[in-house]
Amino acid sequence: MNSPNPKPVVPQPLQAGKANANANPDHPQGSDLTTSQGAPLRDTDHSLKAGPRGPILLQDHHLREKITHFDHERIPERVVHARGAGAHGVFTSYGTGSRICSADFLAEGATTPVFVRFSTVAGSRGSADTVRDTRGFATKFYTDQGVFDLVGNNIPVFFIQDGIKFPDVVHAVKPHPDLEIPQAQSAHDTFWDFVSLHTQAQAHTMWNMSDRGIPRSFRMMEGFGVHTFRMSGPDGSTSLVKFHWKPRLGVHSLVWEEAMLANGADPDFHRRDLAEAIKAGAFPEWELGVQVFEDNEEQMFHGIDLLDPTKFVPEELAPVMTVGKMVLDRNPSNYFAETEQVAFHPGHLVPGIDVTNDPLLQVRLFSYIDTQLTRLGGPNFSQLPINLPHAPVNDMLRDGMHQRYIHEGIAPYHPNSLDGGCPFMAGEGSNTALPFIDVPERVAESVKERANPVSFDDHFSQPRMFYRSLSTVEQLHVQQAYAFELGKCASEAVRTRQLQALANIDAQLCAAVARELGLPAPEADTEVQDAELCPSVSQIGKNWPVDGRVVGIVVGHATEAAVVERLVAETNLAGMTPLLVAPIGGALADGSPVDRTLLTARSIEFDALVVAEALAPAPGARVDRDTKAGAVVPPEADGVDPRLVLLLQEAYRQSKAIVAVGQGAEVLERSGLPASDFGVATAAVEEAIAGVAALLAAHRAWARFDTSTS
Numbered sequence: 001m002n003s004p005n006p007k008p009v010v011p012q013p014l015q016a017g018k019a020n021a022n023a024n025p026d027h028p029q030g031s032d033l034t035t036s037q038g039a040p041l042r043d044t045d046h047s048l049k050a051g052p053r054g055p056i057l058l059q060d061h062h063l064r065e066k067i068t069h070f071d072h073e074r075i076p077e078r079v080v081h082a083r084g085a086g087a088h089g090v091f092t093s094y095g096t097g098s099r100i101c102s103a104d105f106l107a108e109g110a111t112t113p114v115f116v117r118f119s120t121v122a123g124s125r126g127s128a129d130t131v132r133d134t135r136g137f138a139t140k141f142y143t144d145q146g147v148f149d150l151v152g153n154n155i156p157v158f159f160i161q162d163g164i165k166f167p168d169v170v171h172a173v174k175p176h177p178d179l180e181i182p183q184a185q186s187a188h189d190t191f192w193d194f195v196s197l198h199t200q201a202q203a204h205t206m207w208n209m210s211d212r213g214i215p216r217s218f219r220m221m222e223g224f225g226v227h228t229f230r231m232s233g234p235d236g237s238t239s240l241v242k243f244h245w246k247p248r249l250g251v252h253s254l255v256w257e258e259a260m261l262a263n264g265a266d267p268d269f270h271r272r273d274l275a276e277a278i279k280a281g282a283f284p285e286w287e288l289g290v291q292v293f294e295d296n297e298e299q300m301f302h303g304i305d306l307l308d309p310t311k312f313v314p315e316e317l318a319p320v321m322t323v324g325k326m327v328l329d330r331n332p333s334n335y336f337a338e339t340e341q342v343a344f345h346p347g348h349l350v351p352g353i354d355v356t357n358d359p360l361l362q363v364r365l366f367s368y369i370d371t372q373l374t375r376l377g378g379p380n381f382s383q384l385p386i387n388l389p390h391a392p393v394n395d396m397l398r399d400g401m402h403q404r405y406i407h408e409g410i411a412p413y414h415p416n417s418l419d420g421g422c423p424f425m426a427g428e429g430s431n432t433a434l435p436f437i438d439v440p441e442r443v444a445e446s447v448k449e450r451a452n453p454v455s456f457d458d459h460f461s462q463p464r465m466f467y468r469s470l471s472t473v474e475q476l477h478v479q480q481a482y483a484f485e486l487g488k489c490a491s492e493a494v495r496t497r498q499l500q501a502l503a504n505i506d507a508q509l510c511a512a513v514a515r516e517l518g519l520p521a522p523e524a525d526t527e528v529q530d531a532e533l534c535p536s537v538s539q540i541g542k543n544w545p546v547d548g549r550v551v552g553i554v555v556g557h558a559t560e561a562a563v564v565e566r567l568v569a570e571t572n573l574a575g576m577t578p579l580l581v582a583p584i585g586g587a588l589a590d591g592s593p594v595d596r597t598l599l600t601a602r603s604i605e606f607d608a609l610v611v612a613e614a615l616a617p618a619p620g621a622r623v624d625r626d627t628k629a630g631a632v633v634p635p636e637a638d639g640v641d642p643r644l645v646l647l648l649q650e651a652y653r654q655s656k657a658i659v660a661v662g663q664g665a666e667v668l669e670r671s672g673l674p675a676s677d678f679g680v681a682t683a684a685v686e687e688a689i690a691g692v693a694a695l696l697a698a699h700r701a702w703a704r705f706d707t708s709t710s
Contacts, residue, residue: 035065043450047164047359051446052453053299053307056163056362063164067363070167071371078375080170081136083127083184084119085218085271086339087278089328091141091288097323100239100292101231102434103352105143106323113142114326115386117342118218118274121153122173123184128263129270130254131184132213132481134204137223137245138344139326142390145434147382149348150243151368155212156224156312159201161456163363169194169201187488196497199459202505203310206463209481211253211474211539216699217273219284219548220252227346227361228306230295230354230439238439240299240306240356241290242313244320248285250544252699254604255654256480262604269604275331280577282548283329289320297442299356305455309360311462314534338386343372351434357441359452378402394423458529460504465531467506471540472707479509483516495519504528543697547575551692552596552606554581554644554664556613561590563612563662563685568592570689576696579605583618583641598643599626603650608657608692611648611664612685615641634672645671655679655704657695661688678703 033041041062048060056063073079095108105112119136120127135154140147159169172194175181182188186208195201207213215221223245231239254262262269277284291313299306302317332338345368346361355361372381378401381387396412411419421428426435467478482502486495495517502510504526514521535541551571555564564580571578579595580588587593596605599620621641623630631646648671651658658680660668665682668675675682679701683691695701 035062036069044168045162045165046450046452047162047363048448048450049357049359050443050448052449052451053357054443054446055357056359057448063363064366066164066167067367068370070170071367072374076375077125079371080121081117081119081138082125083123083129084117084136084339085274086115086117086332086335086342087274087284087328088330088332089114089116089283089326091324091326093324094322096321097231097290098234100233100237100241100290101352102234103143103148103350104145104434105141105148105350106352113390114328115140115142115338115342116326116328117339117344118221118270120184122170122186127184128267130214130259130262130267132186132208132259132485133184134208134213135215135218135221137221138342139223139245140342140344140348140387141350143350144391145350146391147348147387147389148350148353149344149346150225151344151346151364152223152225152243152245154215154221154223155204155207156226156242156244157203157207157462158226158309158360159195159204160198160360161200161308161310161452162359163361163367164359165198166360166363166367168198182488185488187485189489189491189494192486192489192498193491193494196494196501199501200310200456202459202501203462203466206466206478206505209478209485210466210470211255211477212251213481214254214256214259215270216252216254217277218270219274219277220247220249222247222251223286224312226309227358228293228299228356230356230441231290232352232354232437232439238295240293240295242293242306244289244291245286245326246289246320246322248287248545249547250542250699251539252544253539255477256484257650258604258654261602261650265602265604274328276577277548278328278331280548282575282577283327284548285328286326287322288324288326289322291315291318291320293318300455305453307356307358307453308456309358310456310459314465314532315536316532316534337384341376341381341384342386343368343376343381343384345369345372349436351436354437354439376402380404396423460501460526460528461531464505464528465533466537467509469533469535469537471538471702473702473705474538474540475509476705476707479512479516482509482513486513486517492519496522500525539699540702544699545575546693546696549576549607549696550579550605551576551689552579552581552601552609552647554609554611554613554615554647555588556615557582557584557586557588559588559613561588564588564590564592566685567610567612567661567689571692574689574693576607576689576693581647583615584620598641598647599628601647603647603654603656606651606656608659608696609648609651610688610692611658611660611667612662614663614667614670615644617641634670637670637672640667640670648673652677652680652704655700655702657692657701659683659688659691659695661685677701 047056047063091112091114093106093110097106117138120133138151173191225243228240293301304311347365380400380402383404409419424431426433500522503522503524511521553567568578581596581601582594585594621629628643631642633642633645637645660682
């Protein structure tokens with residue numbers, strides 16, 4: 001007899017010697033890992049380097065084959081970061097970075113055009129914006145010395161330490177290859193199988209399971225260069241630096257319910273928010289900053305290996321020095337020509353900025369340009385308008401697909417005499433341009449090997465530090481995220497193995513997740529060094545500007561014109577965006593157009609609600625016409641449009657500011673909202689918007705969240 005709840009069947013790997021019915025019979029799939037030519041491999045976790053800390057060697061044929069094949073897996077969509085949104089802007093330098101960096105764009109008062117592309121990582125171009133995922137934050141600076149690409153993420157650490165593992169982590173997080181599901185999610189077996197085995201991924205995973213994994217908007221998202229770079233000053237001195245983008249509006253996130261609603265109701269939530277903010281004149285702003293470290297031989301700082309991309313340096317140990325401000329003020333005019341065709345590369349550098357031997361960065365220097373050859377059809381992608389440098393170009397590169405230049409001269413080689421020796425090297429002839437200098441870093445005497453330095457072996461202390469630095473509310477969100485993701489895994493072995501990793505990070509976290517999964521919480525099996533906490537990673541406890549925040553103003557078609565006009569005017573005056581929400585569309589009594597109806601509106605569209613009317617059910621508030629009308633409402637809400645009750649209850653659960661004025665006050669109590677709860681208030685019309693702005697400065701009414709652990 002069949003069980004009513006059969007246990008999920010976990011696919012088993014092919015056993016050695018067992019034939020794969022789907023394989024080419026002339027080329028059977030063996031049990032050992034090999035190159036594409038059948039040569040057996042003993043290591044696919046480490047690139048070939050000049051010593052454990054040395055640069056990666058070009059002769060690493062396995063690395064090049066693995067990365068090259070990965071870069072060309074999909075045509076023409078990006079393999080990762082496929083879903084993106086872009087904007088143009090301007091970067092203005094404060095001059096504070098000119099002491100440590102000779103790059104012209106960091107000179108005091110220098111202005112540089114930029115193009116920024118924000119993106120998710122795992123999903124395809126057709127996926128939703130608000131999935132739990134890392135976000136790309138890539139900036140192209142069109143400087144007078146050439147293009148500088150700062151290609152980073154919204155999380156300062158990465159899943160892997162060596163770029164040779166990049167195909168592995170992406171294959172793991174992508175949809176399962178048999179059915180191509182789930183899309184744009186990490187809540188499945190292959191991802192957690194990989195990260196629970198490859199424990200260096202635990203640090204990034206912890207950040208991703210926090211609220212950072214579901215940003216409120218691109219405008220409220222921090223950016224990080226991830227790697228350590230080297231800067232050269234005008235006097236020839238060098239420093240090691242890490243790049244940071246600090247949003248003027250602060251770092252804010254969605255809660256899980258908001259993300260789920262947005263994925264269904266508005267999959268373009270983030271790209272729409274960015275475009276509409278720019279269109280409305282609420283231009284997003286970030287300050288660019290650097291953490292500066294001594295360029296010593298060890299390349300360590302307070303015990304943190306600066307070449308390990310799975311580690312970050314807390315701002316409490318190394319404050320961020322701001323060097324300039326970026327303002328995004330223009331939307332693309334054509335998505336494909338600009339946002340889709342823009343080509344970034346961490347090797348696009350300018351004089352004064354150089355790379356380090358970070359083994360992930362070293363592989364990216366090869367991978368990015370290789371990817372463009374397939375995506376953009378050849379080697380001349382730099383001639384596309386969005387990629388075209390704003391500095392003069394004379395590169396002696398010729399021909400190839402999509403060549404747009406009509407080159408002159410007959411000697412595209414150096415040295416030459418037939419073209420008068422042109423182009424000249426920096427310092428030759430009349431060319432006095434500052435050259436790009438590969439800093440002559442000493443390479444220690446070593447042997448060629450596939451290995452990591454011992455300092456890369458600590459995989460748990462930083463995720464522990466991050467988790468314990470969060471507020472109680474944020475820690476609860478992390479627990480819920482792990483429980484949800486692991487609860488989606490069919491393999492109990494995968495869930496158990498990840499619980500072991502969590503036990504090594506924090507016993508309380510492990511116990512909470514294990515309880516939700518119905519599994520025993522294991523004891524730690526690795527000794528982990530405690531580190532000083534870094535409160536700067538928490539998003540709670542500060543006040544921020546409210547520019548561009550969206551306020552839903554609930555009104556009826558008979559609401560007094562003076563009330564509507566005052567609420568709209570004061571919202572605009574505060575720098576926020578008012579949206580009028582009414583039972584049906586059309587215009588109000590004063591002629592103001594309705595922006596949203598109760599049929600179309602959901603809580604995700606608004607940062608706060610102002611209720612100016614107790615709305616009776618509209619004719620369309622019927623379950624057979626709008627399923628939202630079937631929302632469960634308290635008996636005392638009889639006579640109130642159930643879609644308004646649903647909107648208020650959603651906003652309440654999401655700890656958003658809710659202020660009622662005039663006749664709107666009665667609807668709060670009738671909808672089951674405690675009138676005295678934090679962030680729920682009644683106010684006079686003339687005080688309502690000031691109250692909303694005060695609450696929104698903290699992003700949410702955080703005190704409303706239940707922080708009990710029972």
